[in-house]
Amino acid sequence: MSRKxxxxxxxxxxxxxxxxxxxxxxxxxxEANNKNFRLSVIPSxxxxxxLIILSASLNLVLGFMxxxxxxxxxxMAIGAYTSALLSLAFERAGFYTDKSGFNFxxxxxxxxxxxxxxxxxxxxxxxxxxLRLKGDYLAIITLGFGMIIVNLINNLPFAGxxxxxxxxxxxSLYENGLGFSSKQQVAWVxxxxxxxxxxxxxxxxFIRSKYGRAIRAIRDDEIAAExxxxxxxxxxxxxxxxxxxxxxxxxxxxxxxNGSLSTGTFTFANNSILNSTFLVVMVVLGGMGSxxxxxxxxxxxxxxxxxxxxxxxxxxxxxFVQTIFGYPMLVYSIILxxxxxxxxxxxxxxxxxxxxNLPADLKRIFSKKKGKEAGV
Amino acid sequence: MSDPILTAEHISISxxxxxxxxxxxxxxxxxxxxxxIGPNGAGKxxxxxxxxxxxxxxxxxxxxxxxxxxxxPPHEVVAEGIARTFQNIRLFKEMSVLDNVKVSMVPHAxxxxxxxxLRTPRFRRIENEQDSHARELLELFGLENVADELAENLPxxxxxxxxxxxxxxxxxxxxxxxxxAAGMNPTETAELRxxxxxxxxxxxxxxxxxxxxxxxVMNICERIMVLDFGQKIAEGTPDVxxxxxxxxxxxxxxxETKEDPQNVNA
Numbered sequence: 230m231s232r233k234x235x236x237x238x239x240x241x242x243x244x245x246x247x248x249x250x251x252x253x254x255x256x257x258x259x260e261a262n263n264k265n266f267r268l269s270v271i272p273s274x275x276x277x278x279x280l281i282i283l284s285a286s287l288n289l290v291l292g293f294m295x296x297x298x299x300x301x302x303x304x305m306a307i308g309a310y311t312s313a314l315l316s317l318a319f320e321r322a323g324f325y326t327d328k329s330g331f332n333f334x335x336x337x338x339x340x341x342x343x344x345x346x347x348x349x350x351x352x353x354x355x356x357x358x359x360l361r362l363k364g365d366y367l368a369i370i371t372l373g374f375g376m377i378i379v380n381l382i383n384n385l386p387f388a389g390x391x392x393x394x395x396x397x398x399x400x401s402l403y404e405n406g407l408g409f410s411s412k413q414q415v416a417w418v419x420x421x422x423x424x425x426x427x428x429x430x431x432x433x434x435f436i437r438s439k440y441g442r443a444i445r446a447i448r449d450d451e452i453a454a455e456x457x458x459x460x461x462x463x464x465x466x467x468x469x470x471x472x473x474x475x476x477x478x479x480x481x482x483x484x485x486x487n488g489s490l491s492t493g494t495f496t497f498a499n500n501s502i503l504n505s506t507f508l509v510v511m512v513v514l515g516g517m518g519s520x521x522x523x524x525x526x527x528x529x530x531x532x533x534x535x536x537x538x539x540x541x542x543x544x545x546x547x548x549f550v551q552t553i554f555g556y557p558m559l560v561y562s563i564i565l566x567x568x569x570x571x572x573x574x575x576x577x578x579x580x581x582x583x584x585x586n587l588p589a590d591l592k593r594i595f596s597k598k599k600g601k602e603a604g605v
Numbered sequence: 606m607s608d609p610i611l612t613a614e615h616i617s618i619s620x621x622x623x624x625x626x627x628x629x630x631x632x633x634x635x636x637x638x639x640x641x642i643g644p645n646g647a648g649k650x651x652x653x654x655x656x657x658x659x660x661x662x663x664x665x666x667x668x669x670x671x672x673x674x675x676x677x678p679p680h681e682v683v684a685e686g687i688a689r690t691f692q693n694i695r696l697f698k699e700m701s702v703l704d705n706v707k708v709s710m711v712p713h714a715x716x717x718x719x720x721x722x723l724r725t726p727r728f729r730r731i732e733n734e735q736d737s738h739a740r741e742l743l744e745l746f747g748l749e750n751v752a753d754e755l756a757e758n759l760p761x762x763x764x765x766x767x768x769x770x771x772x773x774x775x776x777x778x779x780x781x782x783x784x785x786a787a788g789m790n791p792t793e794t795a796e797l798r799x800x801x802x803x804x805x806x807x808x809x810x811x812x813x814x815x816x817x818x819x820x821x822v823m824n825i826c827e828r829i830m831v832l833d834f835g836q837k838i839a840e841g842t843p844d845v846x847x848x849x850x851x852x853x854x855x856x857x858x859x860x861e862t863k864e865d866p867q868n869v870n871a
Contacts, residue, residue, distance in 0.1 A: 431722055438721035438728070439714040446697045446708040453695035456657065457709035458683035458775050518699070579699055 236585040243584060244426065252419075259415060271414050273531070275486035278421040279305075279479040280527040282428045284511040285520050286475035291509065292517030293436060294468050295448030297368040299505035300355060303375035304473040306495035307351055308344035308480025310382055313490055315340045316407040328413055340407060341424070344481035345474045351378065352473025353466065360465045375505060376496070383492045407481075408488045421482055428475050432520060435471065444468050445518070506558070510565045516575030521582035526575070533560075608671070610635045610811050611687070611779050616655055616665030616675070617835075625651040627835040628665075633779060633811045638801070640822040641815045642846075643832035644855060649815045650692055652832070653781050656813075657689045658682035670778065684712060686778035690768045690785060692815075698757035702748060702767055705756050706739040709774035742770045745807070746800055762793035766800065773804065780804070782814040786821050794818065798825055823847065831855070 258266040287301045316336055319325060325332040355374045362370055409417055435441060443464045446454040455461050484490055496504065507530065515526030537543070537557050543550075553559055568575065580590075609632035617627050625648040633639055641649050654660045656667060658679040667675040669685050677685070688709070697705050714735060720728040743749045746766040751759060756767060765785060772780060785801075786794045798821070805812065816822045822829065823843040831839040831846060833855040839846055846852055 434722045434724065438732075439711045439716070440718075440721060442700075442704055442708050443711045445700055445704070446711075449697035449699055450695045452659075453691065453697065454708065455679040456683065456689055456691070456695075457771065458680050458712040459708065460680045460712075 232585065236583060239584050248419075248422070251422075255415065255418065267411050267415055271411065271418055272486060273535070274418055275414060275421050275482065277528050277531050278425040279482040279486075280511070280531055281425055281524050282475050282479040282482065284508055284515065284523040284527040285429055285432055286472040286479070287508050288512045288515070288517065288520060288523045289432060289435070289444075289468055289472045291512050292519065292523075293441065293448060294444040294465065295517075296360065296465065296469075297364065297509075298359075298371040298469065298472075299368055299509060300371035300375040300378070301472070301476050301508050302495045302505045303378035304348040304352060304476035305480040305483065306379055306382055306492065307348045308477030309484040309490055309495075310480075311347045311477070312340035312344040312481035313406050313408075313484040315343055320406060328409065329416075337407070337420070341478060341481045345477040348477025348480065349470045349474040352470040356466045356469035356473075360462065360469060372505075379492050379495050407485050409485055414486055417485070421485070424478065424482060428478055429520065429524065432475065436520065440464070440467070448518075507561055510561050510568075512575075513565060514568050514575055516577035516579065518579040519575065519577035519581055522575055522577035525577070525582070530561075533564075607634065609633055611656070611667075611669050611813075613652075613656065613667045614665050616662040616667060618651065618655060618660055618663050625835050626655060626662075629832070629835070629837055630665075631830060631837070633813055635778070635811050636805065636809050637828065638805060638812045638814070638826050640826035640829040641813060641832060642817070642819075642822055642829060647832040648835040649832055650783060651835075653689060653783055653813075653815065656682075656779075656781060657687055680712070683775050683777075686776065687781065688772035688775040688777035688779070689781035690765075690772050690783055692783040692787065694761075694764050694768055696756040696764055696767060696771075698755065700756060701753050702743065702756055702759065703736070703739055703752040705767060706742055706771050706774045707735055709771050710735045710739065713776065739774065742773050743767075745773075745803060746770050747796075762789055762796070765789065765793075765797070769800065769804075773808070778810055780810055780812045782812060782816075784815050784817060786816055786818045794821055801825065 255266075258270075283301060283305060287298070290296050290298045319336045319339075325336055327333070355371070359367060359370045359374065443454070443459050446457065446459060447461055447464060451461055511526045511530050512523055514530065515522030515524070534557065537554050537560060543554055546554075553563075583590075611631075611633040613629060613631050615628050615630055617624060617629070619625075627648075629648075629652060631639075641652065643649050651660065655662050655675075658674065658677050658681065662675050665675070666673055669682075669687060672685065674682050674685050674687070697708060700708070714731050716725075716728045716731050719725075740749060740752065743752055746763075746769065748759075748763060748767060748770065751763065756764065759767060765787075769780075769782065769785065782801075786797055789797060801812065804810070814822075814826070823846075826843060828841065829839075829843055829846045830837055831849070831852045838855060839849045839852045841849070
């Protein structure tokens with residue numbers, strides 16, 4: 230058995246055990262009817278799931294391909310609205326009445342797939358012209374496209390300013406469409422976890438193939454990549470579309486755990502956790518070019534966001550701290566600056582966290598530290 | 606002699622009022638090793654850029670094995686069979702040495718998206734083949750022990766070698782080497798010579814090289830072309846070139862026009 234196969238098996242085993250533990254934990258909590266678990270832990274898991282998919286998918290473009298795109302939340306908005314509207318349409322057609330059973334599962338699968346596919350299609354339309362540009366120019370044009378997408382949705386007659394709450398689909402998502410109530414979120418939590426696992430695994434497969442090699446080559450040196458026979462624009466658009474697909478899936482997950490949708494959630498500069506700047510911070514923090522880094526950073530940033538918004542410690546903190554933390558965006562930018570100054574490659578750099586290499590890695594890090602202390 | 610593999614006929618290119626390459630013609634046969642020399646700014650690298658598709662000539666045509674390639678983008682030219690290295694090393698710095706070589710094999714990896722996602726036997730077979738092929742190429746240059754290092758951590762001489770190894774991964778018929786010995790010490794240059802001999806023996810390809818190290822060029826090349834102000838001023842065997850008065854006037858006779866090897870990589 231090769232080392233690679235061993236690594237895969239080890240990862241699968243550890244994930245399976247973790248899932249099993251979570252399964253029993255959930256069941257015991259459900260039996261105990263634990264309110265904190267239902268109203269706090271489970272929604273957090275849902276949020277982490279879509280944040281993980283989002284930051285990992287952005288890392289493909291930003292970290293692995295080296296192209297700064299900030300349209301990711303626009304693609305997410307497309308996914309969210311597609312899945313929500315599709316599920317509402319099915320509900321109106323009477324295809325399902327309660328959110329369980331075979332028919333609803335079919336609707337779920339359809340909504341998720343379509344969310345991804347439509348995002349990918351828009352990604353293609355946006356990517357072909359946009360990816361002719363590089364660096365700051367690409368950032369500006371993707372920022373523009375992100376805003377255009379959100380504004381388009383805003384002006385759709387059936388989506389509306391306040392999302393599905395007040396548009397012609399006047400009923401709220403929470404009651405009729407994809408939106409899960411807190412109890413349903415507990416019941417369907419494994420859907421979110423499995424989709425996330427699936428998405429991240431597929432992205433790993435992409436990175437560890439010729440596609441991954443090609444886009445990392447493009448990041449390091451476009452001219453040399455071209456001289457190696459790589460069709461640079463082809464791979465750029467392909468990766469952009471691929472990344473948009475997963476942003477769409479993340480959007481569908483988002484609409485699952487929200488009672489209503491509002492385009493305000495997806496605009497460039499808002500105070501919530503979901504904006505493209507926040508995502509860029511996540512990718513940079515985790516390490517540009519490290520999918521496991523993105524996962525860790527997504528969870529870290531989520532916890533930090535919670536800590537800022539809901540932490541009770543804040544009221545007893547000094548006034549100026551309260552003022553700063555009143556503007557979470559400010560805190561994120563401070564984090565970004567700190568990361569760039571002290572650890573420009575992020576937590577993981579280009580490396581992936583791997584269980585099978587963990588002992589060796591720890592040894593190396595430890596010996597390095599020792600060396601530093603000894604003044605070597 | 607058989608038909609030439611690569612021909613350029615009366616190619617010219619101008620950037621505004623400047624004509625870096627003017628009415629340049631050449632031909633290259635399989636198995637040949639030809640040198641392209643000339644003083645700084647003579648247009649040597651521009652010729653390489655024209656041959657490899659980075660620029661497209663305003664006039665004239667370039668043919669590889671009879672097929673016109675002068676209007677193809679670089680990646681298609683590579684697919685046709687011209688590989689090149691760069692004057693200032695262009696490695697994929699943050700990738701491993703092995704991956705650097707495997708990048709040039711990406712276009713030959715005939716598996717689909719689905720194969721990669723599902724890790725089908727076909728995917729594994731092709732990946733394994735490419736892996737061993739890449740290691741063979743690294744072995745040619747004595748780089749097999751650093752296969753897992755990052756390319757940026759290699760010493761200068763090895764980086765140059767890696768660039769050639771990477772170019773060899775493309776299944777080329779013609780190899781363009783842009784100053785392969787620049788910045789190398791005499792030992793490294795000697796090693797490079799051995800590697801180039803080995804490549805010719807093993808692959809039987811045509812090599813065109815730009816070089817400022819005169820003893821290197823004179824010893825290794827069978828034929829030399831001299832470029833000055835975008836035009837070919839002489840062509841022939843090293844002995845003929847060394848004795849040509851125009852070449853001496855343009856290049857060899859004047860010490861101060863010789864390039865300082867320190868500056869080449871600046």
